[in-house]
Amino acid sequence: MALAAVLWRLSHGTSDAVQVVANISLRGCYLEGRLDQLQFADLSELDDVDLCNNFLNGCIPSTGNLTKLAYLDLSNNNLSGSIPASIGNLASLEGLSLFNNRISGMLPPELGFLKNLWNLDFGSNQLIGSIPPQIVQCRFLSFLVTSDKLLTGPIPQELGNYLWSRELHLSKNNLNGTIPVTLPKLHQLWWLDLSYNNLSGRVDATFNFSVNTTVSLGHNMDLCGDPEYGLTPCHTPEFNKRFKEGKTNKMAILLTFACFCFICTAIGCMTVVYYRRKSSKVSDKSKSHDMVSIWNFDGKIAFQDILNATECFDDKYCIGTKGYGSVFRAELEGGRIYAIKLLHTVEDYTDEKAFHAEIQVLTKVRHRCIVKLYGYCSHSKCKFLVYDLIERGSLASNLQEEQLAKELDWSKRVAIVRDVAQALSYLHHDYDTPIIHRDIKSSNILLDRDFKACVSDFGMAQTLKHSSSSWSTIFVGTCGYIAPGTLL
Numbered sequence: 001m002a003l004a005a006v007l008w009r010l011s012h013g014t015s016d017a018v019q020v021v022a023n024i025s026l027r028g029c030y031l032e033g034r035l036d037q038l039q040f041a042d043l044s045e046l047d048d049v050d051l052c053n054n055f056l057n058g059c060i061p062s063t064g065n066l067t068k069l070a071y072l073d074l075s076n077n078n079l080s081g082s083i084p085a086s087i088g089n090l091a092s093l094e095g096l097s098l099f100n101n102r103i104s105g106m107l108p109p110e111l112g113f114l115k116n117l118w119n120l121d122f123g124s125n126q127l128i129g130s131i132p133p134q135i136v137q138c139r140f141l142s143f144l145v146t147s148d149k150l151l152t153g154p155i156p157q158e159l160g161n162y163l164w165s166r167e168l169h170l171s172k173n174n175l176n177g178t179i180p181v182t183l184p185k186l187h188q189l190w191w192l193d194l195s196y197n198n199l200s201g202r203v204d205a206t207f208n209f210s211v212n213t214t215v216s217l218g219h220n221m222d223l224c225g226d227p228e229y230g231l232t233p234c235h236t237p238e239f240n241k242r243f244k245e246g247k248t249n250k251m252a253i254l255l256t257f258a259c260f261c262f263i264c265t266a267i268g269c270m271t272v273v274y275y276r277r278k279s280s281k282v283s284d285k286s287k288s289h290d291m292v293s294i295w296n297f298d299g300k301i302a303f304q305d306i307l308n309a310t311e312c313f314d315d316k317y318c319i320g321t322k323g324y325g326s327v328f329r330a331e332l333e334g335g336r337i338y339a340i341k342l343l344h345t346v347e348d349y350t351d352e353k354a355f356h357a358e359i360q361v362l363t364k365v366r367h368r369c370i371v372k373l374y375g376y377c378s379h380s381k382c383k384f385l386v387y388d389l390i391e392r393g394s395l396a397s398n399l400q401e402e403q404l405a406k407e408l409d410w411s412k413r414v415a416i417v418r419d420v421a422q423a424l425s426y427l428h429h430d431y432d433t434p435i436i437h438r439d440i441k442s443s444n445i446l447l448d449r450d451f452k453a454c455v456s457d458f459g460m461a462q463t464l465k466h467s468s469s470s471w472s473t474i475f476v477g478t479c480g481y482i483a484p485g486t487l488l
Helices: 002-011 085-089 109-113 133-137 157-161 237-278 284-288 299-309 349-362 395-400 402-407 410-430
Strands: 023-025 032-034 048-050 055-058 071-073 095-097 104-106 119-121 126-130 143-145 150-153 167-169 174-177 191-193 198-203 214-216 222-225 291-294 318-321 325-331 337-343 373-378 383-388 445-447 453-455
Touching: 085 109, 109 133, 133 157, 299 325, 299 383, 349 373, 349 383, 395 402, 395 445, 410 445, 410 453
Parallel strands: 023 048, 032 055, 048 071, 071 095, 095 119, 104 126, 119 143, 126 150, 143 167, 150 174, 167 191, 174 198, 191 214, 198 222
Antiparallel strands: 291 373, 318 325, 325 337, 337 383, 373 383, 445 453
């Protein structure tokens, strides 16, 4: 890399060169290659290194010479390997972020040498092992994020000594044992997230958290306590005894009730399916109403979850942009990943019509080779659609990248054509009313991890009535992909 050559000259230059590099800020500059090729570790005067949101790979190099480094941000890259023990030599380090990489191994105990550290983020990596007890020596630690990993073992009791702690995120690990009774003493704590672990015990009145602390303890199977924290209430021994005594007498009632619920649910499902099939249009009057419909979720909760997952549609979550809008990657609670198509905010009736056309089609059709719509939001300030995330992106992007195109051998290409043909055959012949896509092109064909094709983007689709024998004379679609017969 050219940048590596510049940094090498600064650190190994001639005698008249002055080593004055104190700050490297290359956030989101599309840098590629191995991190150790940058050789920034030789610049002993560095104070701040920001290389986040790039495509850097390889291992984290030894950083023992950077004794003046205060901030190191390597988040959102493709780094792998383990965290080097030399990280403990960064005596001046105050902030360290390795979020969203592929770093593995165990947390090094040398982290305890970082006496000035106040921000530590290891989230979304592949770390294993337990939280090293030496980490409690970081007395000024305010933000600790170690979520979405495979950490095991108990939570150190000494975490309650972090009197200046603001946020502790330890969710989605395999931590076990009880919750340290010292944590409620952190009166300046804003957020404590211990959800999705294997914690056990009771969270009773002795856990008197501050009213300003947001506490999340849900999805710990053996943890019970206050429902305010997302927990199941603890059953007293007397309650359990009465429950066992009355269990036999209530069995018949429960079975009868279960059968009744099953019948009601079946009837309700058939009724919903019937009316959904009869529903043929999404009203264009929705401009004056705010709608949120996200299947299998509570609308308001899912809407807020999507905003949180994308940080209000921050550019760092954007994975594609087209004329109609941008596509964002959103990982919701539980680990499911979705693609959010956010429409540009333009006062254009054709865009509004295309938005509702896509909803109208995708809420009715069900086919393996057609992208699945989970829901939508039609709001005066925000319009988006929620889809399954198709991992490999569009066929067009795969053909344009030389390395990806080589993976598309003839057998895969024939399979892609077959998948698209099956989707179109379903739309034209197998659905109640024929649907014409009218914009089939390589950028509207998505490929999953196994090169299975899915047809997407139904903004120009049209439903044909069985009694209709006429075609629209208005040309739609993309130049170069319009069917020649429409021009005759």
